[in-house]
Amino acid sequence: MLSQLQTLVREVDGRYATDTELLFLQNYLQTARLRFSAYQKIQKAEKEIIQQVKQKLKATHPQFLQRGKVDFSAKWQRDTIRGLRFCAHALLVADEEGLKEHFLLWFQSVMRSFKAQPSCDMTYKIIQDIVRQYLTPQEAELFCPILAQARLLLGQ
Template sequence: MLKSLERLSRETDGRYATDVELQFLEDYFTSMQKRISTYEKIRDAETKIIDKVEKQKQEINPELSKLNERDITDICRRNMIAILRCSAGAMLISDLDYLRDNILIWYRTIVRAYQYDRHDDTIYKLLENNTKAYLTPEEAKLIISVLQLNHTLLS
């Protein structure tokens, strides 16, 4: 949204925007209440979502929280919280470019350095499923697309 507004401002400098150029604003404002509701539900359920993901990870494979025999549960938890918060923020303002350019590229370096990427499929599926549990189907569509972008870029 922010980059789109910046582009609109640049491209329409000295003239009125066309209906086509304004369409992204109409689309955003049409979905704004749903975005706010989704954001608030994720914010309010964050601890429960992350707790469930951690519990299910342990049930599936206790090694998902270890790196070279070292317990990294706290690191994984902190990173999942950061990804969930940044994802919810990007969904709220409809700015996936911000998420990709500023958060995910930095985080991908960490994921690869610690070899978390070998467990990404499992972890992101758990994160998606546990997040969806607190949302309506329409709200879930908004955040799941962001989480899937995360997964794609981090894998």
């Protein structure tokens, strides 16, 4: 929404916006309460969500957190918290394109350099499952596609 709002401000300089140009804003306002509610729930449950994802990942794919004697769990946790927060922000402001441009493409390069795509793929798959426990179906319907986008870009 923020990217779209900036574009609108540039394009309608000196004139009134058309109904079509304002459509994205009307759509945002229809989902604003759900977005705020989901954002607050994710923020409040962040530690629990990350812990549950870590436990499930450790049980199903321990090699993503530990290779030999090297423990990657602290780095994984920092990266996962960062990703979850950026996704939650994109949910709040309805700016999936901004998420992609300002975080995911950069982070994709980082994850590729460490060959961490399989870990990202599995992490974001598990996150999608876990967050559904904390959100209503309507909130999850808004948030899970954002997580799916993160999974797609970071997991390939």
